[in-house]
Amino acid sequence: MDNVIISKLIEAAIEAKSNSYSPYSKFAVGAAILCKDGNIYRGCNIENGAYPTSMCAERVALFKAVSEGERDFIGIAIVSSSGEITPPCGACRQALSEFVREDFDVILAKSKDDYKTFLFAELLPLSFKLEK
Numbered sequence: 001m002d003n004v005i006i007s008k009l010i011e012a013a014i015e016a017k018s019n020s021y022s023p024y025s026k027f028a029v030g031a032a033i034l035c036k037d038g039n040i041y042r043g044c045n046i047e048n049g050a051y052p053t054s055m056c057a058e059r060v061a062l063f064k065a066v067s068e069g070e071r072d073f074i075g076i077a078i079v080s081s082s083g084e085i086t087p088p089c090g091a092c093r094q095a096l097s098e099f100v101r102e103d104f105d106v107i108l109a110k111s112k113d114d115y116k117t118f119l120f121a122e123l124l125p126l127s128f129k130l131e132k
């Protein structure tokens with residue numbers, strides 16, 4: 001993924017973060033997933049007073065894309081209000097593994113110019129997948 005696209009994806013994640021509903025944790029997260037056709041779907045974390053029903057930004061972005069018929073993904077950018085890089089939780093890694101290849105890019109950004117890129121295979125080795 002080239003730097004222009006990475007920048008665009010991080011920007012989309014930062015925009016998504018501004019919609020975070022996180023009154024309990026005060027930890028705002030934004031994510032943006034890039035599809036092979038060029039579409040970008042954004043997501044933010046959405047908390048609930050009944051905590052287990054809360055949802056992560058990464059899965060919101062992924063599920064929005066999947067629900068629109070997207071099945072082929074290039075990468076995802078993730079930002080948070082912590083000022084540090086924010087890796088996806090285990091549940092999000094598992095959800096992503098259903099749809100992405102091992103070379104899917106995961107961009108963990110502090111800002112548009114300060115980020116680290118990982119291959120999905122680095123974040124979830126030996127992932128569980130039903131045979132397709």
Ligand SMILES: [Zn+2]
Nearest residue numbers: 056088089092
């Ligand atoms: Zn998560």
